[in-house]
Amino acid sequence: MKRGFIFYNRTGFLTLLNREIHRFMKVPVQTVLAPLISNILYMAIFGGMLQTRSVGIDGVSYLHFLVPGLATMGAIFAAFQNPAFSIISQKFQNTIQDLNSYPISVTEKILAFIFGGMFRGVLVGVLTYAATIFFVGYEIEYPLFFVLGLTATSFVFASVGLIAGLVLDNFEKMNFALAIVITPLTYLGGVFFEVSKLPGILSSIKYINPIYPLVNITRYAYIGVCEGNIYTHVLVTTVLVISSYLIAAHIFKKGIGIKTV
Template identity: 35%
Template sequence: MDKVELLYFDGCPGYRKAEQSLKDALSREGIRSRVELVAVNTDEEAGALKLPGSPTIRVNGRDLFPSSTGEREDWRLSCRVYATPEGLKDHPTGEMIQAALRRSPVRAPDASGEPCSRKGVQGEDAGAGAEDAWSSELFGVPFRTLLSREVNRFLKVWTQTLLSPLLTSALYVVVFGYGLGSRIREVEGVPYLQFILPGLILLSVITASYGNASTSLFDAKRERYIDDVLISPMTPLQMALAYVGGGVLRGMLVGAGTFVLAIPLAGLPAERPLLLLVAGLATSVAFASLGVVAGVLATRIDHIFFLSAIVLQPLTFLGGVFYSAEMLPAPLRVATYADPIFYAVDAFRFAAVGVSDVSPYPALAALGVFAVLAFWGTTELLRRGYKLRY
């Protein structure tokens, strides 16, 4: 039977809830284990915990994860994780613990009475090496756990996060497509409704990607569960991939839904489906990354909407969603050519209906550079830890 020790600083409130939460989590996973509380009272032991009031989990005499300092292998958790009746249920830290326990080198005996082994790895040293490898994997359990939380976050309220943008896109189609389309027959030889639909699809991708990443990061700061991510064995790159990945997935789902909606409304073709996918994905990565940056920089929820209003909205309307750049006077045309959204819309429109204002492949290259720079900036900001405390 596994032995799970919870080391806690004596001043930590709620450690009894921590004990019960661990027992409940293990029971749900079908893991037979014995949970013990170990009080830490001396200055030397308390210093080894790094943070007062932060319990450490130890399984079968071995701490779960190596610390970044290398002074001592430990795993720190905020006491407030256990302040709710549900404890570790549906909490990313709890999911990490459960996953780590499932990968523990010593498990409960199987039906034959022999201890379970993992992929034929025997012994404490072999198990420790597997644990270290698991902790350092780029797409390992810590990353997948945080990404899963990001995805579940918007799927739980899918009517708000997925259905609502589709209704907004449908209204744009009715007002601009059918309303103006009756007056503007064609643009660059393409029916006006088909001309604006690629831009409307990309607009929904941008809005969903940015909104998901920015509000998720801000909520994590405001509710203080960003602390549990920061003290986990995740690297800044893993954090960026998880937060941006959640925004990208939501943006692509909304974009795909809008595209499906556009087929019966306007018979929108997809002349170059691979290019369509690449342009949509690069756009989603770029604006999900900017959303993470906005979430980090914001100290109030108003700041997120303010940045959206003064930066994102003007860029959108200057991005050629509703018109061709050739229709503008020279000063506004220069502003449009300086807008990164313009190149995203132009490449996406070329992939969908085969028309563009500029050469599509340089536009796609510019979009790719913009996405890479935005993601790099996001990773660097998370690495520095700037304003990650609310």
Template identity: 30%
Template sequence: MNLYAISAIYRFEMARTGRTLFQSIISPVISTSLYFVVFGAAIGSRISEVDGVSYGAFIVPGLIMLSLLTQSLSNASFGIYFPRFTGTIYEVLSAPVSYLEIVIAYVGAAATKSIIVGLIILATAGLFVPLEIQHPLWMLLFLVLTSVTFALFGFIIGIWAGNFEQLQLVPLLIVTPLAFLGGSFYSISMLPPAWQTVTLFNPVVYLISGFRWSFYGMADVGVGVSLAMTLLFLAICIAIVAWIFKTGYRLKS
């Protein structure tokens, strides 16, 4: 394992965060705070509690997860797309660095940035509502697994995308709607029975449900099912990335 190569790529990607601090850190925190204020004030005045938890506190895990998904995707997709766009990816591919080391570096940096944003949002939310984390280790586990999984997904999008429009296509048209419809701001038990069944086909439901369980011990689906679905999505992403490097899809052409 070439740790020096991994460290070099990782530090380069993390340094980019410092150069784009407002876009990488401050902007998502402000956006999430606005979501919190608007939804907490508008809907919280009508729904005081959800399963014994104040509505303001209830939406905190959903807001963190929403930001985590979007940031992991955007950080990883742009991180690998930009070297492809400028042509510097060929220098990386020709260097004595394995495909595994490239993935670890790029995905690790994207996941790290997302986790930092998630923890900052968590601290910010604590200024608005009293928070309770009943299972902190599970919370960190879901935080890390989700960040790594969607960073891998973003890595795939960054390789697939042929232009900047395609780079934003999946996050804007697929991931963000699924996050909003996955129980970020409500419990799926509040939906009619037919819609509850339909919602269970949304993979984001399991991520948000497991993450919310780590806070308040309440979930729309079992925590074991949430963990299993997260690991399944992770395995699928790893398999696709392995296929990409094995075939050289959009990397060697």
């Protein structure tokens, strides 16, 4: 096998990536349709009840404010769950050690799991936007940047999902991390409201909440404005993409959750 700059065995990498994508596409009702319906219900309920609510961004309705937040939230949950569920499932089936025998490089293994989760996250995020066209129309300020924002968000949380899958050893712990850590951070990251309007110390959480810049990048791409400085959000997001991957790669290369089960 000829070594490349990144890929040692391109066919093997694509095979593993294809497996990760087809694994969730076999049950689209659970992995794609369910979160999509949840986001539509959020849109219908919150949008219906609060559509006249004022937003601290001039000229922006609450419904338009809500759409990019829901798309980002859908991408976060979907991207996290895909690699986390895949790795923990292999632990449950006692086949996780087989990863060591795959004829592909460690980088290819890591990227296959991350790209699989990233694809699912972007898919759910884009479909969420498409589903909201009925409520708010199809206008979007920067379409390419919108997809790029969802891609960066999905990459970050696919990496986090891979970390969770390696470190955690059962589905209960994974669901606990999702419910107790990621979900509150998502809600406090500006999905449903402006973080600056939170009372007291809650408004300061944005400085340590990694989801806050991700939501605002998508919101800027959708409506052309956002809370805070877009250049700062892009910089922080770039750091998150790089650091999340490096941490996931370090844990994977050390064999945590793979060599000892």
